[in-house]
Amino acid sequence: MNKLSRRHLLEKAAHQEALAQARATLEVEVNAFNESLTQARTKVEAAQEALNERVREAKEWCDGVQDDAQQAYDARSERWREGDAGQEYAQWLEALSPDLPEVELEFPEDLEPLDDDHADLLDQVPDEPGAG
Numbered sequence: 001m002n003k004l005s006r007r008h009l010l011e012k013a014a015h016q017e018a019l020a021q022a023r024a025t026l027e028v029e030v031n032a033f034n035e036s037l038t039q040a041r042t043k044v045e046a047a048q049e050a051l052n053e054r055v056r057e058a059k060e061w062c063d064g065v066q067d068d069a070q071q072a073y074d075a076r077s078e079r080w081r082e083g084d085a086g087q088e089y090a091q092w093l094e095a096l097s098p099d100l101p102e103v104e105l106e107f108p109e110d111l112e113p114l115d116d117d118h119a120d121l122l123d124q125v126p127d128e129p130g131a132g
Contacts, residue, residue: 004127012125041107044105063097
């Protein structure tokens, strides 16, 4: 074989067309995916902020309750604080301030457009020796 036959050239062209169509379809789907990701991200961010606001409110409540309980503890005698009831109360005081972390989600990035144009790459295949 000295060069690509007419059949080979027709097949090459058919592959180039199929690659171009498949790439176009993929690009449409990537764009649709990125758009839906942006919309979903917006909704998730709003829900995340709502949760974090409730977390901050719960922390404030815990701090207020702990402050009230601390004042009651401080008003008791040293003897009571050193006793069993005082020790249990002190442990309870510590438990009134749970670790309530805010939510920090990491979002996926948008998909990037394709770098390679496969139909063009296939077009660069030489039709005969020395051509290219």
